[in-house]
Amino acid sequence: MTAPLIAVDDLTIDYGRQPAACHRAVDGVSFDIRPGEVLGLAGESGSGKSTVAYALLARRRPGSRIVSGRILFEGEDILPLPERQVRLLRGGRIGFVPQNPATSLTPSMPVGRQIVETIEIHGVARGAAARRLAEDLLARVHLPEPQALARRYPHQLSGGQQQRVLIAMALACRPRLLVLDEPTTGLDVTTQAQILTLLADIRAEFATAMLYVSHDLAALGRLADRIAVMKDGRLVEIGPTASIVGSPRQPYTRVLLAALPDLDRPPAGVTDDAAKRNGGEGKPLLEIDGLVAAYRGEGLSAIWRRPPPTVRDVSFSIRRGETFALIGESGSGKSTIARAILGLTPHRRGGVRFDGRDLPADARRWQGEWRRRIQIVFQNPDASLNPRHSVAAILGRPLERFFGLRGRDRRLRAAELLESVRLDPAFLDRRPDQLSGGQRQRVAIARALAAEPEVLICDEVLSALDVSVQAEILALLRTLQAERHLTYLFISHDLAVVRWFAQSVGVLHRGEFCALGPVEEVFSPPHHPYTARLLAAVPRISAPDDNAGRPAKAWFGGPARASSTV
């Protein structure tokens, strides 16, 4: 066995200054990474995994304090190093790829120039040589036409291309170790698959060791040699990918694995029951006919220039009690359809009929009853709840407007609503920032339920949440549907969830349906090529016996090789 490239020894990190009020984010974590090895670091929000990743860069997150422990990189403890030396190390021998590519690139500088800057700061090359090296790096991360691309600004690139640029930047100094903090979390499935393939190529070509931090065990399973699982700041399990994924010893790892939506088996708590097959009943409740919609333009030019439609000629209908899913990559027009139905987009064309009546194209002209009967739950509970209002005020407002409830009645009803989304009524007096992400999303659902709607539009309601929380919210939506006979328009980019949750599905590609029909039909072959691409990109965790006879590397399923242009 070779000596470890980096060894983390009994690392403990606290948040907060006063010993009484501090919060232990990382508690006695030890692990090592050998040269050329990929270690996956899994865990949910708040498990301390990002804090560990930052510590490997000898970087403290704001408000944190290293209590004890050492981090030996090539035998040298990097924590006591002075800032000057740490800067040389960071971006030099240790590369870093952050979670959000959009905020990690300088918007006012061409991307090529930003890579050249990194190269020059670390003294690898200067001037023309540095430019050539930058273009070479862009080519190596499989970006098309590197010379032209180097002159573009970050906003002229897609999310996947931005992430490739950041990977190229991290590789600029041929690091021995690459720290990746949730590098694919903001990207959609097909882009994620391509980035994972790229990282596997890089590892094969440069023999770079990696620490890959992710909450997504399925993604880790495709890349990592070993996986470490963190919970509440402690390392609960570490071992070869095959044994962690195949036969996890810790209950928590099993919970994480069970919560993963899987195309091949229904998630925990969701049974593939017969009622689901029957779907809705009777006449369509919501009919969309030839919908064309665009986003609102920005600035003065919006006066004379209409933005091109993001949704073109989309038609579908949903029966009462049915769940209809819209799937597609980001930018395919899923959310625009939701907003157009609600009358939130300008210049909507085509018909939207609800219970046999035409809904006006402008939400301001809706009648009170329509407003009550159709409700929406948004993607990000941080943005959908007013941070200045208490939960009681958030839930009380629709009760007051739709049912005229006031005072004690209103508060009692709000408490009931919290109970119906399985939250403690004591939360009434909290503000959103005192709740966790999953709790906030439950409050957002409760606010929609306050109106006693018939149709609930769920716009990516799971994507901002942890996997285990996702499973809980999904189970809640399932129960509520049964209790209240709700009709769902369920927008998601997660095919595995849709596969088990919806009866009908529309697959959107560039604002048009490329497949539409019952879930079984759309998800079983023969597929439309685009659907096939989406399905292939879903990372899967296979049961061990499925892999008998295959080489050890076959723990990761998914695509053989995704095309390399994003």
Place this chain on the structure above:
Amino acid sequence: MTLLLSAAPRNIGRRPSLTGGFAALLLAAFFAIAIAGPWLVPFDPAAIGAGMPFEPPSWQHPFGTDNFGRDVFSRVVIGTRQALATGLAATGLAVIVGTALGLWLAHRRGIVDEIVARILDVLISMPPLIMALLAVSVFGSNPALVVLTVAVLFAPRVARVVRAAALTVVTEDYVTAALLRGETTLAIVLRELLPNVAGTVFVEFSIRTGYAIVMIGSLSFLGFGSPPPTPEWGLMINEGYAAVNASFWPVLAPTAAMALLVIAVNLFTDDVSRLIGHSGPVEARR
């Protein structure tokens, strides 16, 4: 990860600074003097011949006397009330009008917002003191009119800042949810937008107060404001500067009072905006 960040104490190292605390004390003192002024002063501020003209500071006249032998200390103390009252009134009016306009524009968006926002830009680009001089020369000069003029000049500036702050709020989903509930414009502006830009509005109010005090002082110095013998700081400087060779105290005292008040307001604002603002990531400091 997000959970961790929010669990971490948010206001680490965010305590009122020493200068901020000092500024707050100073401001409190100014307010106390403004209220209790008439009971504090030894002389009637308008009384001619309280001493000999141009007396140097003494126990009887701490800041000396002016050309009419009036007690400069009494005049400065009594003038505090008007300086604070006109400054706060002008700023208060400007902030109320500007905030209402800014929030409405941000909520309205579209063509109306774009056009009005450009008009505001044009108004802001005009030099305020010259515009104020123009207005008071046309409409005459009395304290109420000066307050109104300054308020009208400051309102577009406040509107612009508040609009910019509110534009990041109107795109939040809770505003969309309110819109879908059929809330009125007034309810959306008051319930959803205003609480989320309250910090910006407060900072704007305190910054503008400093400017307003200086501007009203300047107008009064130029002769637009209260008529003599009102103990107004700007007017006192005007009356005293011709005889500055005889005694500089009638000029220095009101100047220092105004400077001290504006500095106190600014330092206080700096500290408050630091306390309610957001700090960037902290690099490792070991």
